[in-house]
Structure formats: C-alpha cells, structure tokens
Amino acid sequence: CDFSTMSPSLRECYDLLNKTSRSFAAVIQALDGDLRNAICIFYLVLRALDTVEDDMTIPKDIKVTMLKEFHKRLLDPEWKYMESKDQHKIVLERFPSISKEFRALEEIYRDVISDICAKMGEGMSIYLDKKVDSMEDWDEYCHYVAGLVGIGLCRLFSCSGLEDPIVGEDTALANSLGLFLQKTNIIRDYLEDWNDKRIFWPRAAWSKYAKDIGDFAQPENREKALVCLNELITSALEHISSSLLFMSRLKNQSIFNFVAIPQVMAIATLERCYNNPKVFTGVVKIRKGEAVRMMLDANNFETVKAIMRHFTIEIVDRIPEADPNSKRTRVLCHKALQDT
C-alpha cells in the first residue's frame, strides 16, 4: 500500500481498517489490484452496519430504519452517526470518508457492495425481533450476517478478473464460507452474548438440555452444556467440505490467503472449544503465536487441507464415549477430509 499517493480520505480508510481489525487488516492490504481498495471499503461498510446492529443503546424502531436504509447512506456524502457507544463507533463517526471512497470505486464493485448491504440490513432488521429457534433459523441468521459477505466477496473476486466466473456464481459454496465463520463465532461467544442478554445459539439445540440457555453458565449443568456445545460444533463441521472445495478453485495467491486464513482460524477455534468447559466461564481464543503460525502456513491448498485434517482428528480423539452425537461427529470429521 503506497500511502504517499493516496487521497486523504483513502488514507483515512486504511487507518480505520487497521484500527478495527487487528490481524486481518494486513491480509486485506496484501490483496492484488482493484480488490485491495474494494475489499477495504467493503470491510469498513460492513463493520459500520454491524456496529449499528450491535449497538444496544439505539431504540429498536430507529434501528430498524437505520438497518433497512443503510445502503442508501452510501450515496449521502454528509451521512454519519455520532451517538454510538460501540467499541467500533469510529467507523460511523468517520463514515463520510468511507462513503466518499465507496463512490470512487468502479460501478461493478459499488453494485455488489450496495446489493449486499441492502440484503444484510433487511435480514438484520428481521432478526431484531425474530429469535433463532430452529436450525434453519440459525442458517438463515448466519446467511444474513456472514453468508451474504461470502457471496459479495466472491462476486468481487470474479469482477476483478483475478478469479474465474464460477467463483462468483457458486453462491452456495460462498455462503458456506460465511456460515462456518459465523457459527464458530456464535459457539465461541456463548458467555459474552449471554452477558449482553443476546442469544444466537438455536433454541432447537439448547432446549433439549436446559429450560433456559443461561442454565449452561451454572456449574451443576456442565454435563448438559457440553453436550449442547459439542452438538453445535458438529453442525458447524458440516461446512468444511464446501469450504475446502471452494478454496481448491482459487488461483490468485492474495485471494487464497484472504479466504484461507479465517477458515483455518475457525477450525482451530472449534477444536479449542470442543468439549471445553471454559466456553461457559470465559471466551476461548487461540493463542496469538498459534494464529500467526497458521497465517504464515495457510498459503496453499495442501497445507490448508492438512491443517483442517489436524484439527478434525484432534476433535475425533476427544469425543466423549457417552456423547449422544459421537457417531455423527466422527462421520462428519472423516467425510470432511475424504472428498478433497
């Protein structure tokens, strides 16, 4: 990134990127050609939309309108929001710089980003009231907040000419990339979300083991909590084969790294969480050194497949005999690595 030739607003966007995403900003800045600015702006726009959704101080009726209308704000040079209390509020306060650089992108990139924001804002507004009850609801919610990101990114990859059209057209695989990441985040963030009175674990799963999802935070319910945790992790593992198939099609090195790094972080996080009671007393994170090691290694398909195999075997080795989903977990782990 040559900051000296950038306009002040574009330089501000890269400054916001580095402020809002610790390790991932470097991966975005390493993207080739037009994709670097397009995905930097896409990331910031999505961070702004996510900040509106996450801000519990915004009254629901105002938030619904903000979410549904958000994509129109990309065309309003003055629009910003100064009332947020969220940790990433700076992207809403500095939104004029972000939207200015959005409007400077080529039309093909603007159309993708605007379309995804419109669909995501609509979906987020639905889930302000709608609860995540069935496993289908879980897939629908994750589609809105992460699957759509994958679909948008893959369209950007193809638009840039750096990847084949098939990459942008196979929306099911692109959606799976997002579901894998978001289900991992939701599984890992049980306690943080419960403390914020937010529930993203599907009722269809937790209601089999507890009257109230908060019961899992009580030590006497640890056994049931772990069975539910392992069941949701098993559900997330279903996306590995689609993720690997998608990555096998990528040709551009910078795009491969950009896609592969979050995927390997996710499988490492799922393995750390599997049957781990610490999920219910804190937030389980992979060690920084381990994350850096994977970021450096996950630069080719064979190594990524080996990393996926390593962590799924670690999980299989720890399946409790009495776990009701043990057979399904074992089958899914083996299936995930057979095909590729």
Ligand SMILES: CC(C)(C)CN1C(=O)[C@@H](CC(=O)N[C@@H](CC(=O)O)C(=O)O)O[C@H](c2cccc3ccccc23)c2cc(Cl)ccc21
């Ligand atoms: C919710 C989410 C998973 C979509 C967030 N999301 C991601 O998690 C980032 C990674 C990230 O932001 N890591 C942060 C985490 C943190 O802040 O702690 C880091 O600093 O390491 O990656 C995703 C992301 C990258 C590559 C391909 C994707 C395909 C589908 C969906 C998302 C994809 C992302 C790409 C874009 Cl353009 C926008 C957001 C994201």
